[in-house]
Amino acid sequence: MTAAGEEMHALVERLYPLCRSITGDGVRATLEIVGEYVPLQVHEVPTGTQVLDWTVPQEWNIRDAYIADAAGNRVVDFAASSLHVLGYSVPVSATMPLAELRGHLHTLPDHPSWVPYRTSYYKPEWGFCLAQETLDALPDGEYEVRIDSTLADGHLTYAEHVVPGQIADEVIVSCHVCHPSLANDNLAGIAVATFLARSLAERTPYYTYRFIFAPGTIGAITWLARNAERVDRVKHGLVLACAGDPGQLTYKQSRRGDAEIDRVMRHVLAASERPHSVAEFTPYGYDERQYCSPGFDLGVGSLSRTPYAGYPEYHTSADNPDFVSPEAMADTLAVCREAFAVLDRNRRYVNLSPYGEPQLGRRGLYDALGGRSDTKQAQMAMLWVLSLSDGEHSLLDVTERSGLPFDTVAAAAGALHGAGLIKV
């Protein structure tokens, strides 16, 4: 795990400088790097395509951008950080006094040394983001502003990676790839998703796992629009975001609140005795908003460490690779693996010998010596599985009712299934 943590952090550092947005070459470059770890199927969707209630916008690309003072010194420079340009800025090339320029500048007065992250996807606008202290140091006078960007018909880009399972029913894992130089939001999520995909491929899982790397909102909406007729295959899902900060884990439940993924995540987090919190669904945050919209209402929750907008570094230059750690990402990855290991085995069995207890001893499943008071967990787990296997209760129900570990319950179910005493 430590090795995986280091590898994930290295991936974050590699992706960090790229200028991602909801379209454009930054997304393509990001997916190309991720594709070195797990094979990706990349989709390009043309500008103007109708996707649900939305339309794929023009593609945005940017080559250079700066504010230069009268002496020609670049006082704000896109080359230093992709955050310096308002996302989706229209091109501009002008000279203007500071007073006029101010209307296009975004700062964080409460964190004067940090650069904010701002966008204007759907309203044509240009602007720069900079530290308040940089702005304060600018003398009055004329400034040259230049944004060498293009807004033109092109494509929206997203990618999928599928780990085929024993059945066609799917679990989706989705992460947004549209944020520029922000480490926790969401390079850490991308890194955890990538390594999770790799680890799931080690053996054929029960479910088919589909990983979606797509720009936020418009990307998830595009995926849903293009998969509307097969979305009923999606039985469970997880949105990964803010997966690497030092805070404790937070699971945000699906809109349903009692979806199987909700119960699995709550169980795994509680059973692991990690400090954590479980949050109710809200229709805000990441792409669970789209997957859980009432028409789809998928069983998709969201796993983060400190949740959306819950830390001061959120959407600022302070969310840099130092803010995320190999240990935190490894921990997020471990919880995902534990949760999917439960999800993959969480069946509802039917007891084929439901009248009285079947004679387990005859089948070698029960101790011959009677009278002792320290009955073993494995035997208790078999009795619990037999008792609750009425087609209504899943192994997770058995686990929660019995207080036994899920692994013990699943092993007992395996033994009973092997003896022909229960069936799915």
Next chain:
Amino acid sequence: MTAAGEEMHALVERLYPLCRSITGDGVRATLEIVGEYVPLQVHEVPTGTQVLDWTVPQEWNIRDAYIADAAGNRVVDFAASSLHVLGYSVPVSATMPLAELRGHLHTLPDHPSWVPYRTSYYKPEWGFCLAQETLDALPDGEYEVRIDSTLADGHLTYAEHVVPGQIADEVIVSCHVCHPSLANDNLAGIAVATFLARSLAERTPYYTYRFIFAPGTIGAITWLARNAERVDRVKHGLVLACAGDPGQLTYKQSRRGDAEIDRVMRHVLAASERPHSVAEFTPYGYDERQYCSPGFDLGVGSLSRTPYAGYPEYHTSADNPDFVSPEAMADTLAVCREAFAVLDRNRRYVNLSPYGEPQLGRRGLYDALGGRSDTKQAQMAMLWVLSLSDGEHSLLDVTERSGLPFDTVAAAAGALHGAGLIKV
């Protein structure tokens, strides 16, 4: 509101001296005065009319009543307070020693200066109510007792006032008008109902509001008997009683416990941060007993300040106009208005664009600038309404799930409805 409080208190003082009972001219005089504030339709139901399991009794009227000592001094005098006569006393004119008279006297030994309120509606009886200290001061000897009352075929009187709404579905507001000189029970309830009716007429409400001024038990039963075929129009209701004492507000839930009026009252009381209590239904108290009887089982709760029989002044001469205040009545009125304002707007909407989020920005409903962490309440409310508008959730559900104010949620629903994104 202060003005309304003073006006309500003046109404209480005007009504206080009248000798009301379940029938008779005291009720008629009361309704005549209320009719000066809001127009009333007065109903007269003849003695002997079968009403559900009951029969309208003979009408009771009283002109004079007293106990006089040997010297002819009136030691107990109906002219001083209508409480002095046992309600529905049959006429009597006799002279008897104190020892014999005692069997007809009612006092409150624990509150020796207070006169109790007692009745005997359905068993022919006569009696006087007086202060224990008055009784203690009476010397032995002969006393003249005289009750100049009439029990004769006549009518039971009740009244209605209707505020027509946009739809025919009704909200009933019911208060009992049968108690004699008792201010909190129920002149305060009558006053609040009267001013509530007046305020609802300021604009056409959604529901039709029907105010019922009727004697307790037999009056409500008479109303139900005469409206049995249209009672299914009554969707919600509130019994108003003990509406002016200094205690905190108490909402007693309907028999159902989860009727919409129950949820609305609980929400409004909690959201207003008034100290208050919410009580479970019991089949005792005021006319909610009848409206919530299992055959009707209407969604009718009861709003009081200190509830039924919960204060020492209850059913005694200490429940006089000094016991109720303009401020308390104004507060009860305000809560009723707030509750009906919620009830009137509490619809279930259906999201017409339920697959993914609709693009609010395109419709001018969403900020263009992205990336900020302080999303506004109005936007959050729109997302919540869209998320929960599946035909199952009301705006009150949205309010409780979101933690946003009802007004904000209702405004968001209005904006979305205006944009054609949701329908009722």
Next chain:
Amino acid sequence: MTAAGEEMHALVERLYPLCRSITGDGVRATLEIVGEYVPLQVHEVPTGTQVLDWTVPQEWNIRDAYIADAAGNRVVDFAASSLHVLGYSVPVSATMPLAELRGHLHTLPDHPSWVPYRTSYYKPEWGFCLAQETLDALPDGEYEVRIDSTLADGHLTYAEHVVPGQIADEVIVSCHVCHPSLANDNLAGIAVATFLARSLAERTPYYTYRFIFAPGTIGAITWLARNAERVDRVKHGLVLACAGDPGQLTYKQSRRGDAEIDRVMRHVLAASERPHSVAEFTPYGYDERQYCSPGFDLGVGSLSRTPYAGYPEYHTSADNPDFVSPEAMADTLAVCREAFAVLDRNRRYVNLSPYGEPQLGRRGLYDALGGRSDTKQAQMAMLWVLSLSDGEHSLLDVTERSGLPFDTVAAAAGALHGAGLIKV
């Protein structure tokens, strides 16, 4: 009750020396003694009979067993306690060194003076149980071991006692009779069941009560197998075990958790203000395991004092008649009687006058004098029964909603039934 307690303890002492097992003459002798108190129908089921997933085993009988030292002294002697022999030991007659013998000896190192209780019903084996300190005192050397037992085709024995009720629907009371010299587990349960049967016969109960005295597991399974077609008559049931130790009462709920017996037992224990605990169902313990197996899923709970395996004396020679007291058994018996008194009266009524309140005064069920604040419990109980008698709520529901005593509620229902206002 004290007299019953002493009689029950005398019964425990009488039964204590007998060597019971899941078959054999010890069970027969036990049932013969119980039959002196209540008439029993004894059933004999032949070896080899298929019962559900099980087969009735060979019958086991034992005449003598000992370990003797080289000098011929019996160092372990079955005559001193039936616990000394491993239950269902096959016969043995041999001389062997202590080292070899050790593999057949069972002790309790943590309680060196106590003899454990051990069995090997379904795997042919022989063995002795003894105190650790007895074992420690044995010098090395040769020992004679002899178990004069028989395992041969025969019968499994169980008995029933039926108290006929007003209806054919049944309540079963089941206790296991297979444990040898152990007082709390389960001679106390047998004694309480016996005296409970006797007390129920004092008047014809509503339900038919069937008492089952059967060996644990295989006996309950045999009863279920032979009564499979009539088991749907069993509406409620109670397993009695560990009924006499000094601990507080424990009710273990049925698998359903909300069966009527569960609600009745919870109510009676809470209302009696006895210290007690209520435990969730687990598929371990006594014969509730069989009655609650998912194919039957009967509403059968289990009443104990300290529950199964919850006391150090469990399954040891320390569970002797001194460990159980007349007072504890009398208390267990009293709770059973209280519970069945509630169960027997717990009907669902339908209000025949559900529109408004019926006029109780006219029927002599209500005080004529109105206005008092201290309404009597009996009147409140009538209003509650009328309010909730919609066919959905039982008298226990009325009791719990109203907070009134069950007896008061049942008396009110009786009065209303007598007046023709409610029907079953």
